[in-house]
Amino acid sequence: MPSVTFRVFRGDQTGGELKDYTVEVQEGMVVLDVIHKIQAEQAPDLACRWNCKAGKCGSCGAEVNGKPTLMCMTRLDTIDTSKPVTVRPMKTFPVIRDLVTDVKWNYEVNKKIKPFTPAPDTNWIMYQEDVDRVQEFRKCIECFLCQNVCHVLREHNEKTGFIGPRFLVRTASLEMHPLDVENRLDMLKNEGGIGYCNITKCCTEVCPEHIRITDNAIIPLKERVVDEYYDPVMAFFRRLFASKKRPETAGTAADD
Amino acid sequence: MSTKPVTGTESRQTERQDNWWIEPLFTVLSLGLFGIYALWVAWNRQHFEYGPYLSPFYSIPLPGVHAKDLEWLPISPAFLVLWIPLGFRATCYYYRKAYYRAFFWDPPACAVPELRRAYRGERAFPFVLNNLHRYFWYLSVPVVAFLWYDAIRAFFFEDGFGVGVGSLIMLGNVILLSYYTFSCHAWRHLAGGCLNCFSKHKTRYTLWQRITRINEGHGFWAVISMLSVWFTDVYIRLCSMGTITDIRLF
Numbered sequence: 001m002p003s004v005t006f007r008v009f010r011g012d013q014t015g016g017e018l019k020d021y022t023v024e025v026q027e028g029m030v031v032l033d034v035i036h037k038i039q040a041e042q043a044p045d046l047a048c049r050w051n052c053k054a055g056k057c058g059s060c061g062a063e064v065n066g067k068p069t070l071m072c073m074t075r076l077d078t079i080d081t082s083k084p085v086t087v088r089p090m091k092t093f094p095v096i097r098d099l100v101t102d103v104k105w106n107y108e109v110n111k112k113i114k115p116f117t118p119a120p121d122t123n124w125i126m127y128q129e130d131v132d133r134v135q136e137f138r139k140c141i142e143c144f145l146c147q148n149v150c151h152v153l154r155e156h157n158e159k160t161g162f163i164g165p166r167f168l169v170r171t172a173s174l175e176m177h178p179l180d181v182e183n184r185l186d187m188l189k190n191e192g193g194i195g196y197c198n199i200t201k202c203c204t205e206v207c208p209e210h211i212r213i214t215d216n217a218i219i220p221l222k223e224r225v226v227d228e229y230y231d232p233v234m235a236f237f238r239r240l241f242a243s244k245k246r247p248e249t250a251g252t253a254a255d256d
Numbered sequence: 257m258s259t260k261p262v263t264g265t266e267s268r269q270t271e272r273q274d275n276w277w278i279e280p281l282f283t284v285l286s287l288g289l290f291g292i293y294a295l296w297v298a299w300n301r302q303h304f305e306y307g308p309y310l311s312p313f314y315s316i317p318l319p320g321v322h323a324k325d326l327e328w329l330p331i332s333p334a335f336l337v338l339w340i341p342l343g344f345r346a347t348c349y350y351y352r353k354a355y356y357r358a359f360f361w362d363p364p365a366c367a368v369p370e371l372r373r374a375y376r377g378e379r380a381f382p383f384v385l386n387n388l389h390r391y392f393w394y395l396s397v398p399v400v401a402f403l404w405y406d407a408i409r410a411f412f413f414e415d416g417f418g419v420g421v422g423s424l425i426m427l428g429n430v431i432l433l434s435y436y437t438f439s440c441h442a443w444r445h446l447a448g449g450c451l452n453c454f455s456k457h458k459t460r461y462t463l464w465q466r467i468t469r470i471n472e473g474h475g476f477w478a479v480i481s482m483l484s485v486w487f488t489d490v491y492i493r494l495c496s497m498g499t500i501t502d503i504r505l506f
């Protein structure tokens with residue numbers, strides 16, 4: 001069995017260091033297996049968060065050789081094991097211990113988004129074509145890898161004025177919902193800070209659920225914000241016809 | 257057991273081991289060279305025509321107006337049209353990604369540190385103007401329509417209908433430009449993306465689905481159509497200069 005060196009972050013908020021562990025690896029192993037092996041054989045106090053080992057609980061996010069990824073979905077044969085492999089916690093969130101970070105900021109941000117709001121007398125029949133788009137967004141497992149990689153949060157620490165890609169996805173799933181009548185464009189433009197996103201697509205690159213975050217959620221939301229705030233012609237026609245803010249928001253499902 | 261401190265220099269470097277710098281390098285080179293070439297072509301004012309072929313840089317989107325009738329203009333007629341595709345591409349979501357990454361390092365690649373601390377994104381001048389992208393799309397549609405007209409004219413030689421290598425190049429170019437223009441995110445939104453209830457708007461839903469299909473490759477169409485504009489101009493220029501001979505297929 002070949003041995004591979006793993007350089008794993010050990011420490012907490014006060015600082016820490018990368019420690020080398022040499023592990024015998026087998027075919028088919030993923031990075032999370034290695035972490036468990038280190039826990040079992042060399043460092044029983046090594047902290048890591050995991051739950052499903054199937055890429056579905058979203059708890060094992062870390063940075064393997066500098067790339068944000070789910071440890072349980074990163075097979076060793078996809079990385080160069082001839083050199084030491086670095087495993088660090090997600091950089092954007094405060095470290096609790098070793099590979100475990102404190103992601104509670106995300107749950108606070110979530111509260112800024114107005115929840116699903118149907119019209120009072122909603123007819124609950126929906127057509128598949130109306131929900132296809134939002135179903136993609138429902139695949140999110142809240143691993144927060146997109147939040148971690150987004151340079152607005154990671155590099156500029158803009159955690160007050162920007163909600164981050166995960167919550168832009170959630171907002172899209174509500175804004176595009178055929179039965180929702182709430183308007184979240186003001187939130188998006190202001191405290192949501194959608195203008196901070198410069199569509200550089202790192203969120204899409206890391207999403208383990210392959211949600212096309214930028215193309216299907218953020219850019220369409222940006223276009224809706226343009227409709228409302230940056231398009232004088234559209235604003236003129238809106239005023240001319242004195243229609244509702246969002247004429248296409250349906251109070252009931254289609255019944256034709 | 258070796259150790260390495262976590263604080264200090266660590267935040268200014270990346271641990272990515274792959275060649276993340278190739279993509280921004282390609283962008284800088286391709287956009288930079290294309291920009292220089294486009295400016296040179298516009299200043300040059302020569303060799304933009306050969307037989308029925310017309311360089312896309314000199315396709316004036318006004319009915320009945322041909323670039324060669326505008327010799328009297330103090331500036332090159334190319335500038336009458338160039339600002340439209342330039343503005344269209346500069347505000348395009350794909351190119352925005354490309355230049356923010358490659359020219360501004362915001363970020364140069366994913367999980368790679370940036371150079372500058374101050375960042376306002378698309379919330380403030382100048383990049384807030386990128387929100388006007390759809391207006392450039394409106395302007396680009398007639399430009400593409402005129403390029404179709406030019407491409408069809410490229411099949412009509414002095415002795416009547418025919419097919420030259422140049423005709424096919426011009427046709428290929430306008431097909432690629434159409435894919436680029438009609439896979440635009442702003443168009444995708446206007447055509448149907450702004451709706452929440454597709455089942456009530458079947459036609460727009462079908463249109464949106466078609467746009468979505470080609471929109472998935474929008475970045476590809478953006479790059480390939482830029483290269484094809486360059487190649488079409490080079491071909492016509494070399495024919496006009498007599499460096500190469502256009503082959504008439506029939």
Ligand code: SF4
Nearest residue numbers: 150197199200201203
């Ligand atoms: S595309 Fe926008 S939200 Fe996604 S990582 Fe880049 S800046 Fe962040």
Ligand code: SF4
Nearest residue numbers: 140141143144146207
């Ligand atoms: S959108 Fe993707 S990357 Fe972001 S939290 Fe959800 S699953 Fe993770």
Ligand code: FES
Nearest residue numbers: 052053058060072
């Ligand atoms: S352990 Fe559940 S996603 Fe990795």
Ligand code: FES
Nearest residue numbers: 348349350440441
């Ligand atoms: S998004 Fe690229 S042309 Fe509109």
